[in-house]
Amino acid sequence: xxxxxxxxxxxxxxxxxxxxxxxxxxxxxxxxxxxxxxxxxxxxxxxxxxxxxxxxxxxxxxxxxxxxxxxxxxxxxxxxxxxxxxxxxxxxxxxxxxxxxxxxxxxxxxxxxxx
Amino acid sequence: xxxxxxxxxxxxxxxxxxxxxxxxxxxxxxxxxxxxxxxxxxxxxxxxxxxxxxxxxxxxxxxxxxxxxxxxxxxxxxxxxxxxxxxxxxxxxxxxxxxxxxxxxxxxxxxx
Numbered sequence: 001x002x003x004x005x006x007x008x009x010x011x012x013x014x015x016x017x018x019x020x021x022x023x024x025x026x027x028x029x030x031x032x033x034x035x036x037x038x039x040x041x042x043x044x045x046x047x048x049x050x051x052x053x054x055x056x057x058x059x060x061x062x063x064x065x066x067x068x069x070x071x072x073x074x075x076x077x078x079x080x081x082x083x084x085x086x087x088x089x090x091x092x093x094x095x096x097x098x099x100x101x102x103x104x105x106x107x108x109x110x111x112x113x114x115x
Numbered sequence: 116x117x118x119x120x121x122x123x124x125x126x127x128x129x130x131x132x133x134x135x136x137x138x139x140x141x142x143x144x145x146x147x148x149x150x151x152x153x154x155x156x157x158x159x160x161x162x163x164x165x166x167x168x169x170x171x172x173x174x175x176x177x178x179x180x181x182x183x184x185x186x187x188x189x190x191x192x193x194x195x196x197x198x199x200x201x202x203x204x205x206x207x208x209x210x211x212x213x214x215x216x217x218x219x220x221x222x223x224x225x226x227x
Binding site: 004031033035041042043044045048092094103104105106107108109111 | 148150155156157158159160163203205214215216217218219220
């Protein structure tokens with residue numbers, strides 16, 4: 001298994017500002033993903049964070065709004081840019097440790113409230 | 116887009132009773148996984164069943180998979196108050212890679 005640390009655990013931000021969320025893993029991992037969970041909803045995949053190259057975004061998510069960095073195999077950041085109240089969600093970092101289709105391990109998430 | 120649809124959306128039972136949650140999905144899969152999420156926390160992996168398997172057990176958990184009906188069920192036997200959580204099924208809708216697509220989830224409440 002892996003220990004995944006996400007920071008901050010929660011934040012309250014003003015409309016129009018940006019927040020960068022950090023995800024640190026205690027071991028090198030190939031696959032790293034960012035999910036969003038809106039209040040009372042399920043998880044939606046935002047993007048796959050690729051080490052050394054641009055992230056792969058899912059439909060409905062764009063780099064200008066959710067820039068992602070992956071400088072190495074243990075760390076990634078997700079920025080929520082120019083926030084609006086609709087961005088209020090839990091943002092979750094997850095990693096895949098093994099071969100394709102292995103279970104994902106999740107951080108505890110970042111609970112973001114935009115006022 | 117969401118791949119899995121769970122039902123019921125919410126389930127309330129007494130301790131000791133069994134809880135059954137169902138999941139349906141739309142496309143071909145390599146495997147189906149179930150996760151639990153306690154309030155305000157990240158998700159915890161419970162069990163994975165591969166497309167060539169029909170049933171799998173892990174402790175008090177029993178998962179079935181019917182690929183012809185594109186459905187799965189999660190049975191928790193002899194439930195405990197600590198089982199209170201949201202449960203999600205997840206499938207790997209892509210041909211390769213480990214990004215999972217999650218269903219809407221079932222919120223289980225077990226009262227003592």
